[in-house]
Amino acid sequence: MKKFLSLLLSIGLVIGMVPMNVMAQNGPCQDEYPPAYIEFFDGENGTYIYSTFSQDQIGKIKGVSYDKASNTLTLDNVKRDEKLITNVMGDDFKILLKGDNSLKSIIVWGDGYGGNLTITGHGKLILNSEKTENMAITIQAEYTEGKVKIEKNVHMEMYAKEGYPIIEIVGANNSDKDKAVVIDGKVTQNYEVEQHITEVTNNVYVVAKDSTARCYFTKFEKNGKYYGGRSKFDDNFKLTGRYDMFEIIEDEELGYVARQIEDQSNIVPEENGYTIVMKDEYNEDSFTDTLELDKWKYSYEIYTYDGKEYGVLEMTVTSNGVTRHFFTVVKFIDFEDYGKIAIPIEGWEELDALPEGFVRKTSDPYNLYGYTIMQQTLNINRDNSNPGTTEPGTTEPGGNNSGVNNPGTNNSDANNPGTNNSGANNSGTNNSSTIKPGAENNLVPGKAKAPAVKKAKKKSVKLVWRKIKNAKKYQVQYSLNKKFKKGKKYGTKTVTTANIKITIKKLNKKTYYVRIRGINGKNIGKWSKVKKITMKK
Template identity: 30%
Template sequence: MEDAFHLYTRTIKLSYQTIIERGMTMKHFRRLTFLLSFILILTAGGVVAMAANNGPCEDEEESYAYVQFYNSEKDDMIYVYSFRTPQEGIATSAKGAVYDKKTNTLTLTNCNMPDYMLSMNMMGDNFKIKLVGSSHIGMLCAWGYGYGGSVEIIGDGKLYVNEEQKKSDAIVLQPEGTKSYFRISGNAEVYVYAGKTDGSIVIADYTTVSDCFVVNGLTGLKKEQASEMRYDEIQAIIVDMENSHDCHVYTKGDNGKKYTVEDYVRTYYNDDGSIKAENVKGYTLYELMLMPGYTDKYYMREIDATDGVFDPEKYGYTDTEENVNGYSYRSTMPAKVYIDQNTGDRCVFMRDAVDDSYKEFENFKYDIKGELGDVTDKYGNVMSYCMVERSKDNVKFTDVEFYDPDYLLSQGYKISGELEYIKGLYKVYSNAKSAVLTSKTQTVCKHTSKVNKVTKKATMTTDGIITTTCKSCGKKLSTSKIAKVSTVKLSAVSCVYNGKVRTPAVQVKDSAGKALVKNTDYKVTYSAGRKSVGKYLVKVTFAGSKYSGSKRMAFEINPKGTTIVKKAAGKNSIAIRWSAQKVETSGYQIQCSTDSRFRKSNRTATLRNNATTYYKISKCNTGSVYYVRVRTYKNVKVSGKVVKIYSAWSKVVAIKAK
């Protein structure tokens, strides 16, 4: 039963973080957290709070005490305290956050982490957060796991939670089988904000109002009866029908099942990367489950992988001397069953990539093709294994749509299962959009003094944000947009060598067409030199309080061109002579064609001597007119490689071969 307890607890934590990241509606979240939280209570046999849960819990095998900052978008994790040593590469300190184990207190001193969730697990009933100055976090979440899930705010500072309203909820208590409360003492102030469209400033599972919040400033407190949704669920399997395995069949006893074995050879490594053992032989045991619609094709359900040699007699298997076609899965996952109300058919939704880039995902509809059979796990739970395939009607939903049951219902899909209410268990939450939580009654602020602050700088890809807050109470009043930078270009990307330094002007505008101010909104840096023929870089760096980022551009100084001064025609040949151009050149390129626009049949010659002024072209057809042009070039180094930079072409001359 303890394994089940840990399993469901981890499910609650994972599900809640998933809800936050995917932006589910609060209506669906309340239903889901009721389910997860109360399944936990029932499964664990009604976890009883431990006595004197003071100080961090340091005697658990599977869960343990920690204080952590977490950013889901960056998948960045920072442990301020952890009973277990964090994995290599995980940060263990955050600026402005210090934990003292002796007093079980986390002190936040002007800690600026608005994009991070501050999460505590099993830190005991006497865990405190001391505020010094003004600190900012994206969310505050306290987990209990049967050992405390409480937070007391102390000190004289201020804490702003979810002020950018990116999360649905600001403060979340997940006691997980023990009492928990959120309390404020002394002069501390906590400014909390619910999500922009849905959510709560505070929320707590299976508790009562009096046990939960010991603060002033809360409005709109609600209490809902707990419910449990008993879903119909299957193990949905997409079979890889492109690759079959020749499976030798075994049976075991008289259970009517078929089995097969595949051998493998693997290498084991030590922690330092050195080889521990090579060419270790082993085998994988599969149950062969007949695929619906076939009499000779089987799904290979992996049972176990074991080092050694398979001995059927030793392990009680009988060789049938039969071979069948076996197939493994391409994708498999537990999936809730839905009913298509238009057809009455059962279906599931599985998350898959929208295209081959694997950058965007949606929830696609899969039809249940048929049952493979039932599988019983070690806890005695039975799961139906079913083959599924992508529905031909190509139904799909975004994450936000899929996690909103009202939306799915409006599209003709209802979940298969029954909702049951659990007597005596409740969830408490607040419908208020924002509040100032204190230990004393607050006067209503009229927001007469306002402060504008750039909370997000504009870049070339995203708009910036200016946030207006009340100077007196700190409440966010409004936001306005800083238009992103959309135009950054040079007045010229090429120019002709004249012996002088070339400095093309830079034009910078935002997406609204407004010109940015040089040396205020951006700075320009040019490559050194810029006299000789070559390629040069220009870097525009956005600066000031409103813009960030940079852009690099390049321009060329081209060599001077030349002019054809004489032409001649010989027998099956033509020739030209041009003016020498020796300054900042390496040579010449001559191009000849029977097409006056040089679109086809071009012949090109490159001369490496810039003193050469004559070139003869042979193998010309008698009576044919040839068009000839010439240009200069110079060899220069760009990023360590030699490249040619050309002048413009000369005027074209026409020559008729004799």
């Protein structure tokens, strides 16, 4: 991470495919990625009720509450002209209804973790009454179960546009049609759950640490051993005198390797027995060109060549209007108990094309399942076989629901019916599409939100952003000029990536500006708002 603003290595890969059989996961995902969240979204702006994403501002909506212990979202007389969107909230996620409620639609993402939906309680919920959305309920299972259950005391009215399913489940690993959509209440219309089986294969990926991502640590001494310290800054990027402390390992192949010490984060070193090491009277000593072991890893696509397996990064970089596409081939080593580290192979860096004989490795074929209920309306009345079970404090279903949606505010659903966004390669069996194949590629990506700064280090910055509706890839543009003017003095660069995070390296100026947008083939979305980044010294 040194010298002048140079090319940005962006990974033009989809994150490594999750296994075919994903274990059931309860409760919201607590990993850094993918982030778990509950969002009410009006097509332009969102309100997060819960999120593990550090940059999200948690808001409040009258009548809406979330209890993490029971993984339950309560809607109490909530009438919103918005979609309810959840991401990796687990297989036990529930919506508890009280009183009369209405929303545009519900969209659930499983993202390789878990995302079932259970609707419970004694209230009423109307979905998509004005048919401004394609579907009432969409489950993007993404290799998880993707089940829907509507319990017997719930009263629901659901609507869909003509030609679209009222409930759709895409990319599920659940093969049992009888468990895909379970409705325990009394349905006023006959309905059928249709199953759609797609045989798929996956490209094979290995997640590994990039050995070229190097950084700088201040050198400390404690009990005759050297340690590395990374300075902490306040919100105004002023030094606080605090450090994150790292064990420094000297490896024959990797050089200096830094592993963070678990209980030595954001400390004052002198108060914890550390002494700074000086080169001379005026200058601190340091560990330079050091590999830091952290959560930021990349997914390398696996190829075979001459009987051996290699990892490949496929990259696209645009600089001053010139786009370059190239490949870097790596080998993997296992480092102690940390896991795999990717090391570029000399002579196979930044290749215009892979050498002849490289063959992409794929998984064995297997099935993903889609489920649809192809109706424009579906009404579910509560099962009154147990009279007197109304929950205390709730109102009986019914009431005036006028004015819930504004006709004409057509905000298309987050996903088109039949579009499998799981990243798998379809091999041509029955798909759940209700639109012409390939039509999803004609959609213009939605509005992008400005990226968040996850980590700002010396001469590098890590950016993350949320998925953009209908985007297959993302363009990240950064510059010394806030209007992104072209020219060498402005250092404006544009990078294309399939990831939702990226590391910009070799930044040696104080201030940069960055923005993102989604792309879908020839369709390009609008740029996000500009994010100003002040680099650490």
